[in-house]
Amino acid sequence: MTWAAETYDGKLKVVKVDVEANPKTTEKYKVYGLPTVLIFESGKLLTHNEGAITKAKLDKLLKEKLPVLV
Incomplete structure (x- = not known):
């Protein structure tokens, strides 16, 4: 991703x-598998x-979801 x-x-x-260090975030965004990419x-x-x-x-995917990148 760099x-x-x-x-x-x-x-x-x-x-x-770090999903292990942030279980609440993992649960909030329903991260069940790795790797996972969330785009906000x-x-x-x-x-x-x-x-x-x-x-x-x-x-x-990035360009579809974030038109500013095109």
Whole structure:
């Protein structure tokens, strides 16, 4: 995910959360599998993707959900 933070610097914030150290957050967002990508805009959850995803598919997902990245 560091590539996304570097590629979209200033337009996107990438955060990694330790699910074991943050069980309330894990429960709140219903994270059942890892890896999980949650995309938010202005505090609103836009999408929840569990499981492995290629860089190309993740880039497409980011651009679909966050038009400011296009």
